Amino acid sequence: MRSNRKTAIGSAILLLLLIASLLYPLYGPADYDKKVMIINEAGKVIGSAPFPPSSEHIFGTDRNGQDMLLLLLYGAKFTLITAIVVAFLRVIIGGLVGVFISLWAPWLKKYVNDFFTVFRFVPSTFLGIILMLPVMFHEERQISTVVVYQILMVVLIGIPSVIVFTEELTEELLNKSFITTSLLMGASKFHIIKRHLLPFFRSYGILFTVQQLLTTLQITMHLGIFGFFLGGPTEGGIVGFDEPPKSASLSNEWAGLIGQNLYDFIRAPWTISTTIVLFFLVIQVVNMIKKELEEKMAGLPQLTRMPKLVQTSTRTVGNPGPDQFIFVNEKKSLGS
Secondary structure (H helix, E strand, O other): OOOOHHHHHHHHHHHHHHHHHHOHHHHOOOOOOOOOEEEOOOOOEEEEOOOOOOOOOOOOEOOOOOEHHHHHHHHHHHHHHHHHHHHHHHHHHHHHHHHHHHHHOHHHHHHHHHHHHHHHHOOHHHHHHHHHHHHHOOOOOOHHHHHHHHHHHHHHHHHHHHHHHHHHHHHHHHOOHHHHHHHHOOOOHHHHHHHHHHHHHHHHHHHHHHHHHHHHHHHHHHHHHOOOOOOOEEOOOOOOOOOOOOOEEOOOOHHHHHHHOHHHOOOOOHHHHHHHHHHHHHHHHHHHHHHHHHHHHOOHHHHHOOOOOOOOOOOOOOOOOHHHOOOHHHHHHHHO
């Protein structure tokens, strides 16, 4: 546990945040403690939302009068679950495709790598915006359809890098002497995967899943800034006199909260700064886990080195004396 302390602490933080968000309906108000106006005893309005941070609202309220802390707690589950699901799907799908190409269709490797090279020069956020456009501004679509489509598109954006990484890792492992020997002895490809490749894939898979979790959080935040919310927007969801009315996030996931409050930074900076700070803290926690796993993986190649020979005898041999020699004819006479 001590050797994986950062990973344990980071995982515990994310798990506690996820549990607190999942249990929100048990302790949190459905209207997020909404308070649009403050009226004194004389019936005069003395204040209106958004309200700054105070003892009553630690993170303040947004323009709709909703408590920012409660919004963040409620929306955390959508942010984390989406990122985790996307990361797992990327690694599983990309890993399977990469192994298949390396073992059963190596002739495809050149064409696949050349095709995916193009995506290295196109920002992931730009691809995400283009792919999200078909479902973002059609209110008649079901929310479940929009969410599934969005998740699949974000998965698709990250698959090329996973495929290329898996191909390179598989090719490197196939060149190891113990795998080459197994192939020469007639081992099947499924046997090679099960006995030799899978142990390495488990270790690298955990690290690469965390890396994909990090990139997914980043791209969802970028998409949220441009107004592409998970689950789609709700038109006129922000109280005010904006023309056209400002959209709000249906799910209150963190990237959506950043995007919907982006233009309130001057008037009510707490509506966006608190979300950004918490988002970056989650990213830093994931990055801390990733760095510790990378440090652990740095020692993995040592497993493939030749083991140190064990000395079985400590006897020293000096120059042989005459009594240690025996001639062939003497040996025959002794045996007769």
